[in-house]
Amino acid sequence: MSVTLMQGLLIALFAIIAGIDFWLEGFYIFRPMIVCTVTGAILGNLTLGIIAGGLTELAFAGLTPVGGTQPPNPIMAGVMTVVLAYTTGKTPATAIGLALPFSVLMQYIILFYYSAFSVLTKKLDTYAANGETKKFTRLALLPTWIVALSYGLIAFLCVYGAQEPMRALVNSMPTWLSHGFEIAGSILPAVGFGLLLKSMLKAEYVPYLLLGFTAACFIKFGNLMPVAVIGVALAFIEYYHNKRSMDNEKKIKTMIDNAGGNGDDSDGI
Template identity: 30%
Template structure:
């Protein structure tokens, strides 16, 4: 196809893009997350590492992005599929693919999401009529028909882009790598910074003001362990260079260890909150008309535990 993407790869990625929106709306098995989109696209394209880099970057980018009611949000899954496929097929750097393809495609897919929602109203009105007629089999059929607009809203753009957009992407990549190297480097830097944007959005909705000591503690622990593990690895490499018999391999900083430390701190805070709640419940209120100041700070306390 002129882009390093075979027709069978286009078909599989198109089918997955159609499935992932159904999974997001109904099954919710997490296969509709960008990280899984990167894994699947990477496996199909034969480069799992690139898929993980792009999928992980876009997963972190949309970490704090959500949708409420009928609102549409960026489709990071389709963006991940296209960015991974073109990055592997054309030799584009993963960081550049995230900034130049992943995020723009994810944003453009908002329009197809809106089209799918509008198209679904046709079946919704038919179901309303069938409810009055008590036609239950017709209700079930039209419910299933509603899958068509959703799946096509993802499948058609992904198929057209992968099947016919390859030559354009390859030409653009070659031009950027030769005549616009500064732009390519800038996009790579922007792509590397996008996960920080996702964290910033997430922190905006978390009770950071109340639990800021844990935020500082987590940062310090991660920085210290990263420095220690980095120096130990460097020391091992130096010794190995001096002594050929030294074959010990030092592992890098395990992120699972950092996650377990965070889990332990969260468990401690949870137990403390439960004890405080029990004490408050056991004591009679001194002033029944008093207003809890914690309810006026604008935070969602139901999610803090």
């Protein structure tokens, strides 16, 4: 069975909505469970969609966008699993594997966007510095629209018309290029930290930065909680230390004031 133009357009429209949802992580309709079901409904085979949804959801269960990483794209995986099972008559389980190149294609587009959108922050800095909230809002939403359109376009091309060229494109992408995207992604946060240090770092805080860095290097743990706890401990040490010296200063000051007062009284003697 083949996909009609109308069905292709409907799937593209749904990919746009799910794409925005994945970008913002809103209602989780980007998970294969929902994507497959809706795609199946559009193609007129709801049961196929639901079954494929269950299988693909489990296959993608471990692939989560945690900490700014980007797994193979669940939307394109869901859409293409159902479309390929529908058009080729293969089982959903087989179709999951065949859908993978399309999922990887979208993954790399998003990875590229993560790097590319870094360029917008400078302009947003300017708008923020002038307190221009309207312009800021417009520009801060622009990436979402760009991503949405990309989903619509890629989904339409993959579903209707250009399936083979798309598969060839993914297979011909050199590994150094895709690897380069990944490397750029893992180095670019350094620019963000450089900017953060520019506004926060004073010479007196450098020791704490080094302590936090060293702690994170040697404490192997899933998140930064141990480093934060060390930071809290250091902050409290300094807090109580300063508070004590401030209280002492106050005491000394009142003592001096009192002493000074007595001195005046006894001046005549």
